[in-house]
Structures are given as C-alpha cells and as structure tokens.
Amino acid sequence: MGQPLFRFATSHRRLVYWALGLVTAIFVALLPQIQIDTDPENMLPADNTQRVFHNAVKQRFSMHDTIVVGVVNEKGVYNPQTLGALHALTEYAEGIEGVIEADLMSLANVDNITQEDPGTIRFEWMMKTPPKDNAAAERIRKQAENLPLLYNTLVSEDRKAAALYVPIKDKNQSYAIARELKSHIDALDSSDDWHITGLPVAEDRFGYEMFVQMGISAPLAGLTIFVLLFVFFRNIPFIVPAMIVAMSTVLITMGLLIGMGFTVHIMSSMIAIFLMPIAVVDSVHILSEFADRFKPGDDAKAVIGEVMGHLFTPMLFTSVTSTVGFLSLMITPIPPVQIFGAFVGFGILLAFLITVTFVPAYLCGLSDKTLTRLTQKLPDESQSKLAPALVKLGHLAGSHARLWVMGFVVILAVSVWGISQIQINDNPVRWFKSDHELRIADRVLNDHFAGTYNAYLVLENTQGDNQDKVTAAIEKKAQNKALSEDTADWLKGRASADSDINDHIMAIDDKSFEVSFDEADVLSELLLKLERINSQSKAFLQPEVLSYISDLEQHLKQTGLVGKSNSLADVVKTVNRELRSGEEKDYQLPANANGVAQTLLQYQSSHRPQDLWHFVTPDYQSALVWLQLTSGDNQHMTAVVDAVDQYTTEHPLPKGLELNWAGKAYLNVVWQQQMVEGMLDSLTSAFVIVLIMMVLLFRSLLFGILAMLPLTLTITLIYGLIGWVGKDYDMPIAVLSALTLGLSVDFAIHFIERFRATLSQQQEWSATIKLMFQEPARAISRNAIVIAMGFTPLLFAPLVPYITVGVFLASIMAISAIVTLVMLPSVMSLFKNHLVRTAR
Structure with a gap:
C-alpha cells in the first residue's frame, strides 16, 4: 500500500498540492460558525437520568441559575452608604434583560416578618428605601438577623457582608450580565469591596477566556515547533512541509468539528493544541532519515522512496495505535470527551495521510540545485549536541540490564502506590488561577456567608393523592338512604370520574346547594371526609x-x-x-x-x-x-x-417519602464518577487492542509485549506522579491516558521496528545497539522534544486546565522517550541470545 501511494503522490505533485489547499480552504470557511459551550451539565448526555431529574426539579420549583454579588465592608455593612449602594444595585439589576426580577433577592426587596397582634403577622419591606442614618441601618440589622431564612444568606453572620442573588433566564448570558453589574458597581459612589461569583459566571467566563486561549495557544505551539525544527535542521525550506502538515491537519479537523454542528467544549478546545505537535511526528521521522541518507547528486525520489519504504509501516501502525488510544475515549459516557477522542483520532489519521502524500511530493519537487544547497546547510547529524548524549544513553542502557530492570520494577511499585493516593475532584471555579478575580470572589464570599454553591435535596411523596380512598368514600356515601336516587346516581358518577380530589370537593360543594337539607347534611359529611383525606394526602x-x-x-x-x-x-x-x-x-x-x-x-x-x-x-x-x-x-x-x-x-x-438529589454541585459529582469509570474502561480496552496490534505488527508475542512495556510504565508513572504531588484527578488529567498510550507506543514501535531491521543486517548485538542510538534515537528524541515543547505555550495560559495539560503532556513525552530508550534495550538484553537467533 505504501509504495503505490508514494508513486501516486510523487507523480502527481500538483494534484496533491491543489487538493490539500482546496480541502483546507473549504474547512477553514466553516470556522466562523464556531459555538462555545462550557456548561458542565453537558458533560452528561441529555437523557441522563440525574440530568433529566435536575432539570425537572428546576422547573418544578422555579429554581434558576444565579449570580451572587457580595459587598464587603470590614467595619460592617450596616451603614447608610453601604446599604444605599446595595439598594441602588438591586434596582439596577431588576432592569437588566435576562434577569428574573420576581426572584431577585437582597435586603432591598425581601419582607420583614413581625407580629402585629397575637395571632396576626405583618409583612413589610425590609429596606424599601435606603436608611438615612445609622439608627435606621441598625434596625435593618436587627430585623435581618431575626429571620433565619435571610441570616447568613443575604447578610453574613459577622455583619461584614451583604449579598444580592441575581437569578437569570439563560446561564449563557451570565458573563454578560455580570459585566453589566460590574460596570454599574464601578459607577457607584462606594468605597466597599464588591465581588461577583457563582457557578454560571465561572462557566460562562471560562468560555470567553477559552475562546481567547484557543486563538493564542495553537499559533504559539506552531511557532514553538517551527523554531525547534529550525534548530534541528537549520533550514527553513526543509521544515516547511512539516509545518504545512500540522496547520492543515488542525484547520481541517477543527473545521470539520464546527461544520458538523458540534459545540467547542473545554475538551474540544484542546484539539488544536493536541494535534499541532502530534501532526509533525511522522514528518520529523521522514525529514530526519532523509537528512541522514541524502547526498549531493542522489536522486531525491529514490532516496525518499527508500525512506518511505523503511518508515511507512511503523508510521502507519503508530498512527493507528495513537488513533485507537483516542478513539477509546468514545467508550466513556461523557459526550464532550467522546467528541474530543473522535476528532483527535481523526486528526491523527488525517496527519498520517497528508504526511505520506504531501511530504514526499514536496521533497521530490525540489530541484537538484536546491537540494544540494539544503544539504550544505543541514548540520552534521553525527556531530549535533544531541548525538553524544544519545551515545552515552545507549551505553548506559546496554550495561547492567538486570539492575535497570530492577529499578524499573521499583518505580512501577512506587507509582502504583502513588495511584492509590489519587483523589477525584473538580470544581469549575478552580479552572481559574488563584489570583483570578473569580477565585478571589469565591474565597471572600464563602468566608463570609454560608456558601455560594447550591445543592438540592428533593423529597417526594410516592403514595400519590389517595385516589382509592376518595373513590371509596364517595361510593359509600352514595349508598346512604337519605339520598334521592338522582343524587345517589350523581355521586356514583363522581366516583367513576377521572378527577382529582379538589375537583370532587368543589363539585360536591356546589351540589349541596341544589339538594334538600337532609341530602345537604350527607354531602357535608362527605366533604369533611374528603377534606381530611386531602389534608392527609398533602405529605x-x-x-x-x-x-x-x-x-x-x-x-x-x-x-x-x-x-x-x-x-x-x-x-x-x-x-x-x-x-x-x-x-x-x-x-x-x-x-x-x-x-x-x-x-x-x-x-x-x-x-x-x-x-x-x-x-x-x-x-x-x-x-x-x-x-x-x-x-x-x-x-x-x-x-x-x-x-x-x-x-x-x-x-x-x-x-411513603423518597429522597433524591439535584443541583449543579451534585451533577458535577455524577459526571466525574461516570468519567472515571468510563476512562478506566476505555484505557483497558485500548490497551488490549494495542497489544493485539503489536503482536500482529511484529508477528511475535515477545516483541508485542516488549512494545507495551514503555507505555505501561509511562502511564503508571505519570498517574503515580499525580498522586504523589496531590493533584486532583479532574477532566483534563483523565484524558491524558489516551495520549500517553498512543504516543508512548509510537516510540516503542519505531525503536523495535528499526532494531529488528538493523539486527537482521548486522547479525551482531553490540553493533545493532550502537546504530540504534544514532539516527533512530535522534528521531525519537526530536519527536519527544518537539511534542513536549509544542505544549509549553499552555504553561502561560490563565486557565488551570490548560496549564495542567501543558505540564503533564511535556512530562509524558520526556518520560516515554527516556523509558523507551532505556527500558527497551535493558529488557531486550535479557533476551539477547534469542533475539539474535531470531534475526538470522
């Protein structure tokens, strides 16, 4: 398959160029249709039982997503200036489009409940107008603290803070409404500290900053990769095809995602930054080996043909295994994670297809003069700074094999202990850095108040409305001899009518005015009976x-x-x-x-x-x-x-009572639990599939198992590290397993495939190991460096999930490359005699 594809690409170069350019342009045209979605509720399928119940509860009890505004005065909020500012902001909030005015809640629009006379109570506005003096403010304090419903919700126990709850119709408007409130606060003549928080604001604000981050991180990743490739090859024309492959892959994949109508969630927003480094992996292998093989006067097409002959199969399998790793995420019950896995998997295969067609076509299209000039500018690979370090690493890996293996076993055991310490946790507010205004607001207001996070305990009466008792009571009275035949028949009709108890009571009450006094007495007795049943049914x-x-x-x-x-x-x-x-x-x-x-x-x-x-x-x-x-x-x-x-x-x-949960805080727990279970299933299934693929690729159970060792140790070590440092297991951390599985086995495939070919030629162990730590090790190291550095722009992001991904992906690349270049030679040394015999 590789050779026909290669011949087609090199024979129809212009067609390859135009096709790639046209397809990229088509999908780029779809990018403006982007829709951002950061609602954690969408981490669950629309038909998820808990999600359906949560939304039903919100509708049943008229509960709404709410923005929490807090005013803090360390000397106390019960003064005319602070309460006046709160009153003014409340009035302003009532007029904001998208705010549910009737349910808006602050001291300015709630009731004070007091006794007027024994047996009667009076409702009056707590703060209909702002207090004009401290005495009036003090009265408001006493009234608020006397009402448990308000105390520590609208006013803090320490008397230093007051709150305004702003319910909104659409949580997607929360950031815009919060900005309106912030603008009005800035215009107030207030020296108090004001804070705005709430999960809807955090989620919507994240969407805004995520959109900005998408526009920054992916280009920076591309620039970083470009600089690294230039350092490796010192020639811009030579590295151009790798950059074209990466950019085309990202643009086509994101265009396809958006064009198919999928929203860009926190996970799918990372597709571009994931694909940018991964897409150049195969290109780096091709460019690296081409630079080693090509000499002035050589036929470029013949050289690239040899390179593709060596690399096509391992590149195909590394792409397929990486794709399997990401597609395994589709097993999880979390829709955004499924979409992320599907499109990254698609992007990897797309990058492979573009690489094996466009890169050979590009290199073959260069003139002999240009290629000669390129090779003159290319650094001497054997004299690069990376070369001596790899030679030393190869010497270390080849010596004291048993000691190395024992060391890896110890690392594995300690990592397993680290995994046992992992704590599953997430919180959308913590997606921002600790010095972000939302995090500060969250800390301040939750220090003063009873809490700005909501959960709902829902109790339901499962015994229904006692319809059987109602029917029996009516039927029994219908048999009373004091009733006329017409009235008795009418009651029997009521008994069989499909009506609730209130309808029956109203109908019987009306009927009592149409009958005789004796019959009215019977109906009155029935009414009393039904009212008792009705009262008892109201749990x-x-x-x-x-x-x-x-x-x-x-x-x-x-x-x-x-x-x-x-x-x-x-x-x-x-x-x-x-x-x-x-x-x-x-x-x-x-x-x-x-x-x-x-x-x-x-x-x-x-x-x-x-x-x-x-x-x-x-x-x-x-x-x-x-x-x-x-x-x-x-x-x-x-x-x-x-x-x-x-x-x-x-x-x-x-x-007869049943208890259930609703609320955003509870839904977060639900999808986190499902994500963990889903990730474990996806990792397990992908691991088994990749193992089978390795055995088929190398036609050897031994080599198949060897290929799985680096990724096994890398995954265990990375997640053990997460447990050691105390990092919470959240959504970004969960999906790293797919990337670890895919890329760790990539390095192993290239190492083993090149090792087998070299051993078959050399027929001698030491010579083979020596050659393996030249061009093959350089290509693996370059790829690890390119991918790791490609994620470093994420370290400067203002959003914690992006920083987390950047840190751990760079770590994954470094660890997986080192493990591949040290662990595999060490373990192989234990089977040296068998491997040499196999090669003969």
Missing part, C-alpha cells in the same frame, strides 16, 4: 414530615459540611413564631396539619408569595431543601451525600 403539611426535614437539616449543620439550609420547615417555624409570641421559644412547628396550613396561608399574603413554591409544590407532594455549600469541590459534595445517606439509614424516611 408536606404533616408536622411529623416537616420535623424529619428539620432534624435532617440540623444534622447536616452539625457535620460542618453544609453552611446553611433553607426549607419549608424553616418557613413554617418562622411564621409560627410570629403568630404566637414573636419569641425564640415559639420557633417551632405547629402541632397539626391545620396549624401548618394556617402558617402557609399567612405567608402567602407577603410581598413575595411565590417564594413558597421554591420549597414545596402546590399539591404539597414534593418538597425541596436548599443546601448552601462553601465549596464546589466534588469531594465536598460527595461527603454531604454520604452524610445524608448515613442519616437516612439510621433514621429512615417517613413512610
């Missing part, structure tokens, strides 16, 4: 259920994992306190369901009656507990889930 009007919720909240607070929680129980206890004495001793639940219903009826006469439906559904069949967390880390959220599980195990839920 979250029952004091014992609310008491359970209250006890669970108290337990979570005592664990120290939850800064604060708000629930229907808190609403009921607050209103009940004011209905009774207004004193702390009456901050408790009513004794019966009627008492609970009375408190809620009172609450609905407030200025914000819709707030009730954030905690319970109108049919009282489902309730929500809003948990405030000071950390968005997965480990923190997982600990909260475990605490709830432990509590419900020791204190079973009331009969």
